[in-house]
Amino acid sequence: MPKFRASRAVVAAASAALLLASSACGSDQPEEATTDSQVRLYGTDGNMANSYAEELEDRASLLNGMKGTLPMTPLQESFKERLRGVDPELTDYTYAAETYDAVxxxxxxxxxxxxxxxxxIAKQIVGVTTKGERCEDAAxxxxxxxxxxxxEYRGMSVTRSGFTDxxxxxxASYATLHFTHEKLDDGKTEFVGAGDESAASTKEPxxxxxPRNGKKGDGVPLVLGGLLPKTGDLSLLYGSMGAAATLATKEVNAAGGVLGEPAVWIEGDDGTNPxxxxxxxxxHVQKGVxxxxxxxxxxxxxxVLPDVVAAGRLLFSPSNTDAGLxxxxxxxxxFRTAPPDTLQGRALADVILRDGPHKIAIVARKDSYGEGLQENVRAELERAGFAADRVKLLTYxxxxxxxxxxxxxxxxxxxxxxxxxxxxxxxxxxxxxxVITALADAGVQIRH
Structure with a gap:
């Protein structure tokens, strides 16, 4: 079962605060520092998944000991069971809660x-999550x-407070994850809260x-279209996201649908490619999504956002974390149900600093997500007093x-x-x- 860490500090970040957690044993002392000949690996929401091991094939053991953070709330077992009812092969639940809530x-x-x-619809979205009469399920x-x-909807990921303006x-909530025996060890998972409840919108929707005739509106079914990574570099996360979207649509329709009509879900691939x-x-635009x-x-x-806006459609992401958005x-x-990386940067810095490193290299994919989160982590390390000459930034x-x-x-x-x-x-x-296999091939000793 997951462990919860008690909060020990509140740090302001982008008009939000992050509650930092102490170690599971309740001590603020860092873990034993690595030796000069060994390197600890850390990851983020894009690679901290069981399916990531498949990317390394017969070298998956290199992951053992890797730690990282992921936007995630403690998931109800009943929710996991419902997801497995859609996809019995699920081994990860990354962004499942956020996808379900977006639908x-x-x-x-x-x-x-x-x-x-x-x-x-867009005019109502923020208000659905703020003030009002609290409810916790689609029905x-x-x-x-x-x-x-x-x-005031409180669901799977939207649990503490509502959306900002x-x-x-x-x-938000972040999970600290650990790879053991080439998979994530749920027994070591810890959670840390993030953000500021006072930042939630107070505007009246x-x-x-x-509807005059009971349930019906304009007689047009709500059509939702997927733009999720079925293929490409982020496809390792598709299973949980696709299952969650299907489950949410099914449960909305089981509760009577929207405006008297069953909601329609149309799958779609973003390919992790523009x-x-x-x-x-x-x-999707042609099909009336x-x-x-x-x-x-x-x-x-x-x-794609300019195309979506030009077509007058609504884009709602369950996994975008680029703070610039x-x-x-x-x-x-x-809109998005995933929190911005101004919060995750602090969570990652906390996880790394607890291990007492002397020099840190931050390697990021060269795009808005990678470079944005890299800069957030660097800034948080500096804020914590880690000298600039002890941090090296690289991209690919x-x-x-x-x-x-x-x-x-x-x-x-x-x-x-x-x-x-x-x-x-x-x-x-x-x-x-x-990147991991290249480190090993260069003779870097990865600590397990």
């Missing part, structure tokens, strides 16, 4: 709007929404519309597509070895497995 919140917003018009929330009553979580994602968006759930990667969202020009049509170009050669990090691995780092944080997706 349910969209359905509730449409019901309150009394229409499936995307711009009207009870939809029942209240049909009566035109203001609601710009449509992202004001608070438009009054919910109670061109694939743009083609999927165009297809109202709300697009995705994209998986922040960089893909940046690439908080201020993106979206015409009020972009991710493959353009599945046909491109894998990441060649041999030169970077040699730099890290020569630098004498005893901690290496790897910010990337599935392709970052080649």
């Amino acid at each position: 349910v919140i969209s359905a509730l917003a449409a019901q309150l709007a009394g229409t499936t018009e995307p711009t009207e 009870s929330c939809l029942r209240l929404a049909r009566q035109g009553r203001d609601i 710009v449509g992202e979580p004001s608070t 438009p009054r919910g519309r109670k 061109e694939v994602a743009k083609a999927t968006v165009a297809s 109202h709300v697009i759930i995705g994209a998986g990667a922040s960089g893909i969202t940046r690439a 908080t201020t993106v020009d979206d015409n009020g049509l972009y 170009e991710p493959p353009a597509d599945a046909q491109a050669p894998p990441v060649d990090f041999s030169a970077g691995a040699k730099e890290i070895k020569d630098y004498g780092a005893d901690a290496v944080l790897i910010i990337g997706f599935g392709e970052s497995a080649h």
Whole structure:
């Protein structure tokens, strides 16, 4: 079962605060520092998944001892069982809660709007999560929404407080994960709270519309389209996200649907590739999709958002963490259930510093997610008093597509070895497995 760490500090970050946790045994003392000849590995939400081991194939043992953070709340076992009812092969639940909530919140917003018009749905989304009458499942929330009553949805990831004015979580929870025996060890998972409840929106949403004829609105079913990473470097996360979207749609419909009609879910691939994602968006627009759930990667969202806005559709991502998206020009049509990396940067810095490193290398994929989180972690290390000359920043170009050669990090691995780092944080997706193998091939001794 997961462990919870008691909070021990509150650090302001981007108008939010992160509650830092002490170690599981209750001590603030760092773990034994690594020796000069060994390096500890750390990861992030893009690679801390059981399926990441498959990327290393017969070298998966290199992951043993790797730690990292992931936006995640403690998941109810009943929720996991329902997800496995959709996909019995599930081994990861990464962003499942966030995907489920994105679909349910969209359905509730449409019901309150009394229409499936995307711009009207968008006006209701923040209000669905703030103030109002609290409800915790699709059925009870939809029942209240049909009566035109203001609601405060608390679901799988939206648990402590609601969205900010710009449509992202004001608070979040992070899990600290550990690889043991080539898979994540649930017994070592710890959770830390993040954010500031006072940052939740206090604006009054438009009054919910109670349809004149009972349940029905404009007679057009709510159509949701996936823009999730079925293929590409982030595909290791698709299983949990796809299952969660399917489950949420099923449970919304079991509760009577939206505006008297069953909601429709249309799968779609973002390919972790801008061109694939743009083609999927165009297809969804042609099919009449109202709300697009995705994209998986922040960089893909940046690439497709202008297309989505131009088409007057709504984009709702369960996994974008790029802090820069908080201020993106979206015409009020972009939302996310994943917290921005201003919060995760502090959580990662805390995890690394607890192990008492002397020199840290931060390796990031060269895109808005990788470089953004890299800078957030660097800033938090500096804020904690870690000298700038003890941190080395490196980036790599991710493959353009599945046909491109894998990441060649041999030169970077040699730099890290020569630098004498005893901690290496790897910010990337599935392709970052080649960073780990390059380190090992360069003679870097990975601590297990």
